[in-house]
Amino acid sequence: MAYGNFNDLAAFALVAKERSFTRAAAKLGVSQSALSQTIKALEERIGLRLLTRTTRSVSPTEAGERLLETVAPRFEEIEARLVALGELREKPAGTVRITAGEHPAISILQPALQRFLPDHPDINVEIIVDYGLTDIVAEGYDAGVRMGEQVAKDMIAVRIGPAMRMAVVGSPAYFEKYPPPLSPQDLTAHNCINIRLPTYGGLFPWGLEKDGREVKVRGEGQLVFNNLGMRLNSALDGLGVAYLPEDQVLPYLSAGRLVRVLEDWCPYFPGYHLYYPSRRHSSPALTLLVDILRYRGS
Incomplete structure (x- = not known):
């Protein structure tokens, strides 16, 4: 099976996220016209308009939103894995502070720490059980754990548990x-x-x-x-x-x-997710812990 080039999908995801060809082009290190041609070629290949362009803004169409929901998490996961691999060059250390409800703290975090901490003696983990929807940035936490539907849209969310009921x-x-x-x-x-x-x-x-x-x-x-x-x-x-x-x-x-x-x-519903503000500001210790916690079930 021949694999295509996914650069155009990555470019589309960045434009849709930034809502701007100018900012996306700057981040990609290409000209705005070249980026516009890339998106146009992708739309022609798919046969659907993905972005609505005006003189002042750029926003995804319905088809664009659906495509973004599909590809953006995949690119984020790939980026996270690459970051995790790169950080193997350094020895992670420091304290990771997490806020979580009592149930995920006991049923998910604690068993994971049993596997994680012995191999990383320079990493400390502080877990605060809190039922409120804590503002993790304001309260100085590195991450939080909540149900999937409770995670704010501007956070990076990683599923860490199965569907539950x-x-x-x-x-x-x-x-x-x-x-x-x-x-x-x-x-x-x-x-x-x-x-x-x-x-x-x-x-x-x-x-x-x-x-x-x-x-x-x-x-x-x-x-x-x-x-x-x-x-x-x-x-x-x-x-x-x-x-x-x-x-x-x-x-x-x-x-x-x-x-x-x-x-x-009592039907099943989306399980727990770990969420945090930005991958760019994540510590090597948090990146490793996220990879351990990531749910890999069906």
């Missing part, structure tokens, strides 16, 4: 007293073990979905926590129904200590 659970003893809910509306009659997050202010809604129908449940209950462990323990103690990450309850479901309900209302 939540589970609604209670103990067998609890469901002996109260009939298991058959629909999200039934949760209003149950003692819901809730979580309060600073980002939401109020109680965190339980997001349930089935056949394209989305429901946000704000059930009431005697207990409200701001961490995962106490919600899980309270469910195990039979104090109510909890809404927890599936991977955290699977061992207890297998052992019969918890019972799952409304499973068909």
Whole structure:
């Protein structure tokens, strides 16, 4: 199979990102007219207009946006790998500060550090568990970990975990007293073990979905926590129904200590991403850690 030259795609991605032929040409070290001809040839090859040009601005067309969503992450990954290879010439050192929620900190970051740190004794990692959507630049963090849909568009985001879903659970003893809910509306009659997050202010809604129908449940209950462990323990103690990450309850479901309900209302959704402001300002230590964390599953 013959491979084409991808320089025109890289040029298009840069023009679309910069929204300017002038700035893109300067970064590529070519003339504006030569860059314009490159984009024109790409549009003719594809048979679609990719950029809308005016005297004052440049913006992607719908086709251009779709192409950009496809090629930009690939070029960023290639660039990141090249940077990581180049940094092997230097010995990475220093401290990497990361803000993350409790669940990804325990389920993703901690296992990765077990593999990463022994081989890099000069790198220190500081992880601050924080449920708020922290401004990592203002707060002096190198990176943050959040759900994919929570990452700001101006950040570089790297997927570090698989798709995930939540589970609604209670103990067998609890469901002996109260009939298991058959629909999200039934949760209003149950003692819901809730979580309060600073980002939401109020109680965190339980997001349930089935056949394209989305429901946000704000059930009431005697207990409200701001961490995962106490919600899980309270469910195990039979104090109510909890809404927890599936991977955290699977061992207890297998052992019969918890019972799952409304499973068909808990679809998979995008998992965790590590995000940071700019690859150009990333330290060698962060670059290596990102490569270790990068999710390589299907």
